[in-house]
Amino acid sequence: MYSVVRENFYDSGKLSRADKEMMEFQSIHAAQPGYRGNSVVDLGGGHMLIVTLWESESTAHAAGEALEPDIQRLLVPLMTKPSHLVGAGHIVVNDVSRA
Numbered sequence: 001m002y003s004v005v006r007e008n009f010y011d012s013g014k015l016s017r018a019d020k021e022m023m024e025f026q027s028i029h030a031a032q033p034g035y036r037g038n039s040v041v042d043l044g045g046g047h048m049l050i051v052t053l054w055e056s057e058s059t060a061h062a063a064g065e066a067l068e069p070d071i072q073r074l075l076v077p078l079m080t081k082p083s084h085l086v087g088a089g090h091i092v093v094n095d096v097s098r099a
Contacts, residue, residue, distance in 0.1 A: 001036060001094060002054045004064075005086040010046035014078045025074040032066060034059025039096075046080065053091065060088065 015022075029035065034055035041049040054060035075083075 001091040002057045002060050002088070003091050004052045004054065004060055004088045006050045006052075007084040007086050008048045008050060008075070009080045009084075010048065010078045011080050012046040015046055018078050021074045021078065025070055028070050029063075029067060032059070032063035034063065049086075053094075057088075057090070 026038070029038065029052075036053040036055055038053070039051045041051075043049060052060075054063065071083075
């Protein structure tokens with residue numbers, strides 16, 4: 001399994017009115033081949049840390065390319081600055097289980 005970790009900074013006001021856009025993006029995101037899950041941590045004030053799990057590095061890269069138009073259309077208008085790639089790599093420990 002492979003993970004991509006990003007840090008996003010949203011305008012809190014815009015984000016509070018963007019449920020439809022966020023749900024649409026998550027639906028498109030989750031439909032990508034190789035998608036294995038997403039954890040979003042709200043750090044407050046529109047600051048989010050996103051950990052996305054993929055089947056492999058190649059599916060993560062393919063999804064990144066495929067999602068770019070949707071990112072530009074749905075997420076970028078809500079952001080106060082560009083998304084920051086914290087890092088990406090192979091998962092060495094995963095003890096998260098679904099309830």
